[in-house]
Amino acid sequence: MVVKRMDNVGIVVDDLGRTIDFFRELGLELEGQGTVEGEWAGRVTGLGDQHVEIAMMRTPDGHNRLEISRFLKPPIVADHRNSPVNALGYLRVMFTVDDIDETLERLRTHGAQLVGEVVQYQDAYRLCYIRGPEGLLIGLAQELS
Template sequence: MQRMPIKLENVAIAVRDLEAAIAFFTDLGLTVIGRDTVSGEWADTAVGLDGNHAKIAMLQTPDGQGRLELFEYIHPAAIETEPTLPHEIGMHRVAFSVDDIDEALEIAARHGCSPLRGVATYDDVYKLTYLRGPSGILVMLAQGLKKG
């Protein structure tokens, strides 16, 4: 059986404050590659939500391989929920490889974000941590460790 070609386009995350989320992710090194406000019948149909109206921003990683779409609802009003916990089923987190985890954590701290517990080392392969980003988004940062 021949498989259909498929490519991950982006991961989309609803945020409470689009500008704060953009500031956080661009400080970590992503670049805004587009912004728009979307609404209308096509948006209602695609999303499955009547009256869908949102501000969106598309961000891209420096290597051009990863994209993150952030969106803030204008209508209907966004529904506040409890932040996702690491063991809950469903959309979980967004993860980034970084060259220097300490520098990335300094950047996150400027946005009021800190590790949930601390920075761990996994089998001398990665230093990694989870932190709560803007709008409660779980963000994983991982720095590869060079071996001998």
């Protein structure tokens, strides 16, 4: 048995609306939004009785999704948003964009800040990391083919 596909990557935030707006500006589409709560959900996550607002966003190609969650209950217990890229755990998600400079300009209006600088890897990519809403670490890549 092998994995069929990766369904989504989850990110926990404080400001769901601001984060949705940011990822819309990046080009993701809001697929759906709702609330998940109750004992059944807590059995999956191990958190017990929980109440979570969720937004599912889809990449334009339809192959990948980003699940953005805002926990109302139980309270948040840790904050990894300001961790550097070499910290343990899941820390960033990377998107391929058409034009990295134009994308950076658009995302700066939503509070994005460049981490380090935009660099070129051989003749293949231009790459950078940014801090998005709430300090989320996001990678951007532009193919140079």
